[in-house]
Amino acid sequence: MAEVEEQGRKQSEEFTDESEEEDSEEEPKLKYERLSNGVTEILQKDAASCMTVHDKFLALGTHFGKVFLLDIQGNVTQKFEISSVKINQISLDESGEHVGICSEDGKVQVFGLYTREGFHENFDCPIKVVALHPQFTRSNYKQFVTGGNKLLLYERNWLNRWKTSVLHEGEGSITNIQWRANLIAWANNVGVKIYDISTKQRITNVLRDNVSLRPDMYPCSLCWKDNTTLIVGWGTSIKICVVKERNPTEMRDLPSRYVEIVSAFETEFFISGLAPLADQLVTLYFVKENSDHMDEDFRARPRLDIIQPLPEGCEEISSDALTVRNFQDNECRDYRLEHSEGESLFYIISPKDIVVAKERDQDDHIDWLLEKKKYEEALMAAEISFKNIKRHDVQKIGMAYINHLVEKGDYDNAARKCQKVLGKNMELWENEVYRFKTIGQLKAISQYLPRGDLRLRPAIYEMILHEFLKTDYEGFATLIREWPGELYNNMAIVQAVTDHLKRDPTNRTLLTTLAELYTYDQRYDRALEIYLRLRHKDVYQLIHKHNLFSSIEDKIVLLMDFDKEKAVDMLLDNEDKLSTDRVVEELADRPELLHVYLHKLFKRDHHKGQKYHERQIVLYAEYDRPNLLPFLRDSTHCPLEKALEVCQQRNFVEETVFLLSRMGNCRRALQMIMEELEDVDKAIEFAKEQDDAELWEDLISYSIDKPPFITGLLNNIGTHVDPILLIHRIKEGMEIPNLRDSLVKILQDYNLQILLREGCKKILVADSLSLLQKMHRTQMKGVRVDDMAKPFSVVVFHCRHMFHKECLPSSGTIPGVQFCNICSAKRRGPGSGILEMKK
DSSP states (O other), X not given: OHHHHHHHHHHHHHHHTTSOGGGTTSOOSEEEEEOOTHHHHHHHHSOEEEEEXXXXXXXXXXXXXXXXXXXXXXXXXXXXXXXXXXXEEEEXXXXXXXXXXXXXXXXXXXXXXXXXXXXEEEOSSOOOEEEEOTTTTSGGGOEEEEESSEEEXXXXXTTSOEEEEEEEESSSOOOEEEEETTEEEEEOSSEEEEEETTTTEEEEEEEOSOTTSOTTTSOXXXXXXXXXXXXXXXXXXXXXXXXXXXXXXXXXXXXXXXXXXXXXXXXXXXXXXXXXXXXXXXXXXXXXXOOSSSSSOEEOOXXXXXXEEETTEEEEXXXXXXXXXXXXXXXXXXXXXXXXXXXXXXXXXXXXXXXXXXXXXXXXXXXXXXXXXXXXXXXXXXXXXXTTOSSOOHHHHHHHHHHHHHHHTOHHHHHHHHHHHHTTOHHHHHHHHHHHHHTTOHHHHXXXXXXXXXXXXXXXXXXXXXXXXXXXXXXXXXXXXXXXXXXXXXXXXXXXXXXHHHHSTTOHHHHHHHHHHHHHTTOHHHHHHHXXXXXXXXXXXXXXXXXXXXXXXXXXXXXXXXXXXXXXXXXXXXXXXXXXXXXHHHTTTOHHHHHHHHHHHHHHOTTTTGGGHHHHHHHHHHHOGGGHHHXXXXXXXXXXXXXXXXXXXXXXXXXXXXXXXXXXXXXXXXXXXXXXXXXXXXXXXXXXXHTOHHHHHHHHHHHTTOHHHHHHHHHHOTTTSOHHHHHHTSOTTOOOTTHHHHHHHHHHHHHHXXXXXXXXXXXXXXXXXXXXXXXXXXXXXXXXXXXXXXXXXXXXXXXXXXXXXXXXXXXXXXXXXXXXXXXXXXXXXXXXXXXXXXX
């Protein structure tokens, strides 16, 4: 089969090898092969005059009056001796069981290929065409037409006799007939007609355009696209006609159908045949070209074009010039185009050659892409059609692409394609690796090697690692990080790295990579040692992942020197593995690091490291004074005397003030704020916090001879101390900055207080009135009394308590006014209600 297809491909090239060069980059739409086998022998001795195509077989007529039935490959299955002269037309019904034949000597034969029935008639003039009813096999459709000087319809009646009717005459020879469903189309010297066999009406007359051309030399081509669409080609013009139903209101004496020409256009060459291809047309052209050496034109190769019809023109989709045998001797009438409706097969018939054109399939598309060196597209096309592909091995195409890229020097792209092309074929993978080694491009293919469930031999990976180790430390490190350790012999690679480190012992890349190799080999102590030496960021991940806390007890200082924050977080997160006492012991000689650790411990939990709080006072004072005061405020375990001593020694005023106030010596604390800080705002804020009248008095006394302090007091004490007390103590004549603004602020604050009081009073009165009204409404509601069985007087209070009148004690201090004993007892205390009742 492959040989046959290869032969067909070569034949296709042979037919179209001289096509226009400008279209060489555009993929052909059709492929060609010569119909051979029995046809070759027939055409050596005879010449083809006509052919009809059925889905199952072919029927070929010759100039010597013979008819051959052929299979699709061109092998002869049957032969009929019909006449001694040219066979003009062969017609088959849709079933392929009946055939009609007419010849130049006037003979007409219609017979069954599998039955003895038939029609045989000799006419006194040449019969150019014959056409069977498409459903001729069925008994009620035994009809056919012939065309010579007139169009005759033959119908077999119920007596099994043939009845003849003249459908048309008087317009010259009939050269073509095409029968589709109930419509018969024919062409004569004047034009094309269509006859409706069901209504027995002729429904149109399409006049021919090229009247200067001899109709016998340039015959009309007819083709039905479907049951209502007729394609007419004559000379250089093409018309597409659609049969439509006429509106019943417009009929009158007109046929029930009419024809609308939906497209009409001129072509460059003479039309020898037409066939539909979806919404496009396949056209066979007879080409005449002017000769530079002779006065007359010479016959060029026929052309097979695919065109897209438009309302007033057409668009050329593809064009192929065909090298058929003896094309120089052929006329326009010598070519015919037949097609198979079941498949997109087109037969170009000439006297000495029959060529089959077919649409190119996916295999042909891939062939063309490979020929044009479009390997990427070919590979994609092959993958898309993988399930249906016949000739093309995806891997074979891919290898051709890889070879092409290597030849171009595009090694990286070639290596990338290996992943897709080589797939799971380990043998091909190893071959490619060795090829890339030969051309010195192992680096290019290294990142694409299989590293999952399917793997190459360890030696392959080790070969690549050794290559990188020789020339590219960074690339080597990348591969070690990316490749799983089980791909290669880890010990062998460790030894190789160790050997290189002897020559370059401080190489950071090699040391890091060696640590990674040790980690994979579970020699974590060695890996940790290297990471700490390098201060590598992965050291913390290594410790966590492999629980190496016992190995870092004596390396805490190193870890903190590298990254204090990460080290402390790790130590605090794993207190169960490294106790606080152990860490403090290790950091004893590095107080600055100890402070960082204890500070973070305190931030996490104020009570956890309480026994170190006294020690932390000095650490904060020495290394982190901004956090000393927050520590003193938050710690409940800090010895205040020790803290005060440390702060006083270092003259930390703010901290000393806080400690003095916390120890109850507020007057001394205020004195330090006033004398040492000289910050009236802080002094006022301190006095506000303590809310002690004596402190305010001390503050006023200290400030009375200091105008700036007086200004601060006037601005801030209005809500705590009566400003009049301060104003009366100001010496007469003293200049006080911004006195007017301060007095205005005092008045504004006073007015604001008055307004707030009045607002609160209004709200209070409104709420009291609302609640009083609610209570009044509640008390005015009726109370249901169920104890009416006996004639007792009942007293009901607003609190909803009820008493028999006889059970109530006498009125109290207010004559005529009685109170609920239960509610009164609640106000007076336990047991008072009972005593009251006894009275």
